[in-house]
Amino acid sequence: MGAGYCGPAYTDQETLNKVVAIADKAGYQVELHAMGDEAVHMLLDAFEYAQKENGKRDARHQIAHATLMRDEDIQRMADLEVIGAMQPMWFYYDPFFSYMEEANFGPERFAKEYRVKTMLDAGIVMTGSVDYPITLEVRPLTGIQAGATQQSPFDEGENDPKTLRNPNEAVSVMDMIKFYTTNGAKALFMEDKIGSIEKDKLADMVVLGQNLTEVDVRQVANTGVLYTISGGRVVYEGGDKTVAALPIQ
Structure with a gap:
């Protein structure tokens, strides 16, 4: 495979643009999945097209x-106000997939x-999720720790340097809490009902x-959940106030 190779697209850009624009014009909120940089670029092109149309x-x-x-797509995603539905349990160097990704992509x-x-x-709003059943660990607390440390959140690997992925991309615990609360509510158009403890909002909390x-x-x-x-x-x-953080096999 030569330089610049990417996997095959199952639709062309023109069709993708039109489909997204039709859904957008009808008032729908569109969520699409993309993992590669070319795929993300195509989706941003489609969202930009819909906005212009x-x-x-x-x-x-x-x-x-x-x-x-791509470097330039990060700010473009923020400017288009496209939300990132992220999976914090993928932010550390895990023993299942990370080594394969590194081998296929190369370290850079x-x-x-x-x-x-x-x-x-850059200003991108991001939310926390798990992509179950690909990832079986569903607790937000493990995702919060993984995002704040870029390392395994489990007791058996949290101090192991082999699980450290990209320390320069670690964010604060409060930033990660927002992934699962206020940002999640915003992504659902429900910030007036959930996401924070305020008067007239639903009493859904831990x-x-x-x-x-x-x-x-x-x-x-x-951290244990009391209620x-x-x-x-x-x-x-x-x-108990604390629990053992053990990975689900």
Whole structure:
């Protein structure tokens, strides 16, 4: 495979542009999945085309994964106000997929994956998710720690330098909390109902055993859930303040 090779596209740019523009004109929020830099570029071209055809609106279109991006597309994604639906459990060097990606992409391109801090600094709104069942670990707390350390959030690997991916792209615990709360609510057009504890919003929340912004960042994933509240009712009551963070095999 020569320089500049990318996988085959299953649609052409013109068709993609038209489909996205039709959905956008009808008022739909479009979410598309893209992992390679050429795929992300094609989606941004389609969102830009729709905006030029239909006019700018509060569309909150999304790209799921946005794994690898061209340098110039990071700011373009922010300017187009396209949301990144990210998977923080992929932000560290895991023993399952990372070594294969590095072998296929090469170390230089591998290092350009998941540039979360760069994306955040550019103004891209990002949310947290897991891509289940590809990733079986579904707890937001592990994702928060992984994004803040760029290292394994599990007890057996959190101090292992082999799990460190890109320390320059680590973000704060509070930034990661927003991935799963206010940013997620914004992506759903539900910021007036959920995402933060405010008057007239739904009483859907968890009470944690420790303050995530005050504890050692490597203890975030070990935080226990004391209460889960849904619709103002306590639907779960936990015990211990901390739990063991063990990977799901």
